[in-house]
Amino acid sequence: MAELYWLRRVGWRWVMLAVAVLAVLPLTIPFFVREAGLRAVDRRELSSGRRLLAEVQQPWLGSSAILVGARAALLDGDRELAEGMLQRAGVLSGARVDFEKTLLRFRSGDTGEAVSWLTAEQDSLAAGDFRQVLEALIDGAIRGRDEQLAERVLDLWKGQTGVDVGAAAAGPLWQQAKLESWLGDLAWSRSLPDVAIVHFRRALELESGNETARLKLAELLLQYGPEEAQTHLEFLRARKPDNRDVLLRLAACYRELGESERAAGVLDELLRLRAEDVLVLLERGRLALDDGKLQDAERWLRESERRAPGHREVLLSLSRCLQQAGRADEAENYRRMVETIDAGGIGGAAGGLSPGGSR
DSSP states (O other), X not given: OHHHHHHHHHOHHHHHXXXXXXXHHHHHHHHHHHHHHHHHHHTTOHHHHHHHHHHTOOGGXXXXXXXXXXXXXXHTTOHHHHHHHHHHHTTTOHHHXXXXXXXXXXXTTOOTTHHHHHHHHGGGSOHHHHHHHHHXXXXXXXXXXXXXXXXXXXXXXXXXXXXXXXXXXXXXXXXXXXXXXXXXXXXXXTTOHHHHHHHHHHHHHHOTTOHHHHHHHHHHHHHHOHHHHHHHHHHHHHHOTTOHHHHHHHHHHHHHTTOHHHHHHHHHHHHHHOTTOHHHHHHHHHHHHHTTOHHHHHHHHHHHHHHOTTBHHHHHHHHHHHHHTTOHHHHHHHHHHHHHHHTTSSOOBOOSOBTTBOO
16 A cells, blocks of 8 residues: 555656666667767777777667777777777678778878878768868878878868867867877977977876877887886876787886886786787897897897898897897898898888877
8 A cells, every 4th residue: 555655646657757767778878888988089088988889889789889999999009909890890881881991091191092082072071070080191191201291181170170279279178189199299200309298298288088198208208207107108007908009118118217127027918918919029029138138039039020020120139139149240131131121122110109109
């Protein structure tokens, strides 16, 4: 009787409405989670965005979470994972997957046909998609050291978004932070590290969660203030403990600070995750070389050479290792190979983080 009295007081309609809300709540929560993930990626809070999007990569939600997850993976330095995610999403949505593949191509530095593509597609793109294309082109132009294209597209982006910094500052702070980060990239590419550091600092003042700007600031500070770099890198490691770019820079930071054992621990942890990664093997060999452990150094460097025979930094480190081991003739052969690469004779690869991001 008490239950019936309560129902009469509240009203059957309100009870049924509450039941209906509870019934649909499990279906609506994933949409809110997905939107939060999309916003986090846009703000360059990549670890939060990737975690949220991973929670809602369900076929019945469509492919958007997987597609933006792939975009976030590339921004976070993991192209292989990004390409794999796009392949998975291909079954779900052809047109959107093609669009994300275009963004991936542009952001990776393949911008040769970007202007003609943009001219042909501009009128058919929604405003949000147009902005994403511009951002991918800015990232790609910076990665490819095409300053003219980067500046041209950056002006288009500022016009489209209404965002500016400095005396004419306008737009959301998180968008201003992205602009400051790009200006830092351009200063870095012009060999103006002091100016780049100022821009990256401003980006973090505007949006402390911008992980892209924080990693780049830490990379530059490795040369000028490794103690501060350590603070930034350990902050990033807490957010994304398996990220290769973060762990490589953290190991380099420990090495700069004379903490070889901590550096070795980070690299060994990374090797357990990525045993065939050339850059990780290279850094492990360099660390052993710095510590005077020539046999260990040669073992790591030979393994990296086996996986990337024409890698300039691998060859250079091997030359140094062999020279210290008293094998001058072998060292000279590797030094000549490096000179050939520098002269443009054979293809090679450089190590390290470029202004455009990880390689």
